Amino acid sequence: MSRHLLVTGGAGFIGSDFVHYVMAHTEDTVTVLDKLTYAGSRDSLAGVPSDRVRLVVGDIADAATVEPLVAEADAVVHYAAESHNDNSLDDPSPFLTTNLIGTFTLLEAARRHGTRFHHISTDEVYGDLALDDPERFTEATPYNPSSPYSATKAGSDLLVRAWVRSFGVQATLSNCSNNYGPRQHVEKFIPRQITNLIDGIRPRLYGAGQNVRDWIHADDHSSAVLTILDRGTIGETYLIGADGEKSNKEVVELILDLMGRESTDYEHVTDRPGHDLRYAIDSTRLRTELGWQPSFRDFEAGLAATVAWYRENEAWWRPQKAATEAKYAKVGQ
Template identity: 60%
Template sequence: MLVTGGAGFIGANFVRLVEKQWPKCQVTVIDKLTYAGNRDNLAGTQTAFVHGDITDAALVDSLVAQTDVIVHFAAESHNDNSLHDPSPFITTNIMGTYVLLEAARKHSVYLHHVSTDEVFGDLEIGAPTTFTETTAYAPSSPYSASKASSDHLVRAWARSFGLQVTVSNCSNNYGPYQHIEKFIPRQITNILDGRTPKLYGTGEQVRDWIHVDDHNLAVLEILAHGEFGETYNIGADQQDINNREVIELICELMGIPGQYEHVADRPGHDQRYAMDASKLREQLGWQPQYTNLRDGLKQTIAWYTEHTAWWKTAKDDVESTYAAKGQ
């Protein structure tokens, strides 16, 4: 198995899960080790590691030639960063996916493409609608537009060239090893670092939060039992929790109830995401382990509390960047 972006948040957790669930599987990770990738995320694993860029066609070709399956996590993924400079998102998410598809086509290798619910745009708060696998794409940011583009490439290579592919679109992840620029770990580490947690705007935005382990267990089910050419939505059915309630729950669990401040909202901030994962549940039998956000947050808070050295050195730089934007 070749895992792209395997030193990042979701990818590193996936590699650890593969070693636990499929111990005979030989895993190779390719990762560019940008700011969001961390070699230490794979400490203690048996994974072969390649420091490289998925846009490097010769390197990718040499790795795919020795591979049975590609699991494609590698992506630039932070909305705020895409608003500041879209170019890395176009390069990695679109051109990188193209390079992988061409290598997979050349060597007849199955590729699973990991995508996001953000390709669908957003939903009205309070509406009964959810995203299904057939929802029309309406991306809002350079990041989500680049992921939508990569999804289209994967499906086009399947139809035009008969490439064996599957696609998954997942809701917002949280859990260990997530970069502290992201909403949940930012608030947890703010509290641990003696800073005030920050809520963007009014905090009315709704996300379908899913623990990273549940996401990755779904990917394993797709790899083992999914049908080629199919797309599967992944979500934990936690669709009525807004960002204000999330930060209040974090504050409560960490012993400072209600002690957060409002900061400037993100430009073009999507209002609501909600995934219909019934196809995944009914066809492949997947069920999330963390059905209660409180339980998942407890586990996540404990991890960041126990791994201060993992995030501490980056904290000042992250907060300085946000402060410059009034956030």
């Protein structure tokens, strides 16, 4: 039986991947609500069937826009967020508006209409782990955010939990590790390095490059979210990860290898303030309780496919590139 989903932020990176995944694996229809900021693009929805997907350009913090869309949806899948750490350090204010007020506005509409709600969050709400720590984040890890971005995402998670407990909103939550794959904005770590190399620019690495991230392909994130939407227990949180821990240095060197360059052909730049050391996800609960498994188990193969996508889709990322690099140049990065 098909559903109608409202996907917020569905023209962004992981939101658009979810829309494409839903089109390929279900009979559901989708309304995308996206503000189309610099991080969203109509082109990210190219190829989806027009009779099953419609795009509404609007702000999740605008109740008049949100109300009728939630009213007609069987479920809300809430991806929309300001999400770039560097931007949150430069100007935190949009992060409060979108991540907190926007989530509140959606929750109130879901409460009024009894609409199923799934909230997408990040492992960054947990802070970081020591590089030699044998532990990984679990659903019981205390929140310890480090940046305005992760603090506002932590706040949005707590709003969802409170609306479940206080008002009976039918919500689940997920916290995912770092995503990679097609259609990711060039300000982000992996696509920035790939597109720099395409342009003949040496990759740039924050600090010593020892910071570790737990990488997951966006398609695996999408499959996990759909699994939680279908089978997750209301009120519960599920961590999504694919055992993909790599240091930033390892990732840059692998990209260089894949693109035919010497693995040492990069330069170090000043580290950013409050740069978390290590993220690592324990997704045991998602796997054992809901039966989910990642498909992209070979990070090198997934990264090679991502490199190929950026090589083949320059028209998608080229309009973003100059402004992104100009912004980084101002701060010597």
